[in-house]
Amino acid sequence: MNAIQHPNEPRSNANREATAHLEPVALRTFTPTQAVIAASAGAIHFTPEGRRLYDYTSGVLVSNLGHNPTEWTRRYFAYMGWPTNGLPTGGPYFPAVPMTAYNAITPIEVNASKRLLDVLRAAPGGARMERVMWAASGSEAIQKALWAALARDRTRHVIVATRFGFHGKKGLANAITGSEADAERDPRVRFVSFPMAECGDVSLRDAPFDPAPYQKELDALLHQFGRKLTALVTEPYLGGGGSYHPPKAYLQLLQRFCRDNDLVFVLDEVQSNFGRTGSLFAYETYGLEPDVVVLGKGLGNGVPVAAAVGRADLFGAMGYGEASDTWSANPLCCAAVLATLDEFGARDVLGAMKESSSIVERGLVELKALPFVAAVRGERGGMVWGVETRDHAGRTAAEWASALVLAAYEGDGPQGDGVHLLGPLAKKVVRVSPPLTITPAEAAASVALLARAAQRLAG
Numbered sequence: 399m400n401a402i403q404h405p406n407e408p409r410s411n412a413n414r415e416a417t418a419h420l421e422p423v424a425l426r427t428f429t430p431t432q433a434v435i436a437a438s439a440g441a442i443h444f445t446p447e448g449r450r451l452y453d454y455t456s457g458v459l460v461s462n463l464g465h466n467p468t469e470w471t472r473r474y475f476a477y478m479g480w481p482t483n484g485l486p487t488g489g490p491y492f493p494a495v496p497m498t499a500y501n502a503i504t505p506i507e508v509n510a511s512k513r514l515l516d517v518l519r520a521a522p523g524g525a526r527m528e529r530v531m532w533a534a535s536g537s538e539a540i541q542k543a544l545w546a547a548l549a550r551d552r553t554r555h556v557i558v559a560t561r562f563g564f565h566g567k568k569g570l571a572n573a574i575t576g577s578e579a580d581a582e583r584d585p586r587v588r589f590v591s592f593p594m595a596e597c598g599d600v601s602l603r604d605a606p607f608d609p610a611p612y613q614k615e616l617d618a619l620l621h622q623f624g625r626k627l628t629a630l631v632t633e634p635y636l637g638g639g640g641s642y643h644p645p646k647a648y649l650q651l652l653q654r655f656c657r658d659n660d661l662v663f664v665l666d667e668v669q670s671n672f673g674r675t676g677s678l679f680a681y682e683t684y685g686l687e688p689d690v691v692v693l694g695k696g697l698g699n700g701v702p703v704a705a706a707v708g709r710a711d712l713f714g715a716m717g718y719g720e721a722s723d724t725w726s727a728n729p730l731c732c733a734a735v736l737a738t739l740d741e742f743g744a745r746d747v748l749g750a751m752k753e754s755s756s757i758v759e760r761g762l763v764e765l766k767a768l769p770f771v772a773a774v775r776g777e778r779g780g781m782v783w784g785v786e787t788r789d790h791a792g793r794t795a796a797e798w799a800s801a802l803v804l805a806a807y808e809g810d811g812p813q814g815d816g817v818h819l820l821g822p823l824a825k826k827v828v829r830v831s832p833p834l835t836i837t838p839a840e841a842a843a844s845v846a847l848l849a850r851a852a853q854r855l856a857g
């Protein structure tokens with residue numbers, strides 16, 4: 399397969415070409431720009447040619463505090479016991495926090511678990527946050543959450559998931575992703591509808607909502623499986639499924655069904671955690687009190703760390719080693735979690751985000767005037783949106799979405815700024831998710847740049 403190439407980008411093209419010979423394409427989802435990023439600071443990436451790209455991805459909703467934040471990094475070094483004014487010379491090693499301590503306990507891990515629980519409990523709806531089950535990726539944490547739900551009563555094995563969710567590609571996380579139509583279906587999983595048709599605009603959280611059809615689906619499962627039902631898992635909003643942000647009443651209905659029938663209510667906050675919905679956690683935004691919350695992505699601001707957090711009786715149902723692995727509770731990860739918690743504690747990150755959030759939202763909503771834009775959905779007061787395209791003028795929605803990603807990247811031309819976006823979700827939804835720390839000036843400049851690109855495209 400030939401590597402993607404772009405004019406005027408000799409260094410980027412060399413990297414693209416080299417990657418094609420070093421790594422399989424399966425490592426990435428398809429993005430028509432295939433941006434090469436040499437350096438980053440805050441909400442700005444720099445290509446090897448020195449062009450600036452506004453980061454509208456945060457990796458994939460990971461670097462919520464921006465790239466290479468100075469205070470976060472200082473704190474990270476301090477937690478690891480690494481000097482910030484140069485490493486000691488004169489010896490091959492220096493004493494600091496261990497880089498790994500498999501099966502041992504490190505004080506930094508104790509600190510991270512305690513601090514994380516404190517923050518989760520302090521948020522409204524966090525009353526059930528009692529134990530931290532660390533993991534190295536979001537899908538692993540989902541897997542561990544479901545293992546715990548299954549372990550509490552091994553005669554109960556049916557898991558309910560909301561249709562078209564994305565929870566990862568591995569094991570049980572894959573099994574609860576998508577819908578019945580997906581090939582590798584686990585017979586333990588049953589799906590219920592997510593109210594996608596009722597997610598038609600930016601945050602209709604308090605919109606009137608008819609629970610009847612959704613209640614009917616849940617009741618049918620109860621009738622079929624009774625006490626075999628053990629857990630229900632949902633994302634607060636469909637992320638990878640195309641940015642669908644539901645009325646609160648829907649999620650509250652799911653939670654009530656769990657309470658009434660003794661199912662474990664698992665909320666997958668791998669994507670929404672640490673501010674994307676405008677609160678630190680989406681259970682606060684949506685008025686929920688989950689039994690287990692699954693965290694990831696923004697938890698380490700770029701260091702790979704995840705966790706399933708929740709009721710002690712559930713996690714206590716698993717014995718020694720049932721959820722152990724090489725990386726979980728690794729000190730490098732715990733230092734990142736502590737630095738992230740510190741940053742959210744020390745500064746009003748979410749308050750400071752509001753202005754940028756409304757600037758980006760306003761700019762995106764204006765795109766609806768363009769004939770190829772079908773909808774803009776997202777979190778009011780948060781930092782995540784989806785721009786959905788439609789079939790128009792002989793081009794499919796998927797073609798328009800890809801063209802928009804490319805046009806934003808090309809931006810103001812070879813020496814000018816661009817906007818970095820990912821390949822479309824669900825083929826036709828362009829995700830917008832800058833770091834929460836994007837400044838109002840950057841928000842205004844970047845959304846104007848995106849609008850110029852979209853208008854050029856519309857002709």
Ligand SMILES: Cc1ncc(COP(=O)(O)O)c(C=O)c1O
Pocket residue numbers: 458535536537538540564565566567633637638666667668669670694695704
């Ligand atoms: C809601 C949600 N859950 C789980 C995952 C899987 O996380 P990971 O890719 O770290 O395994 C993702 C990743 O995009 C996600 O968005």
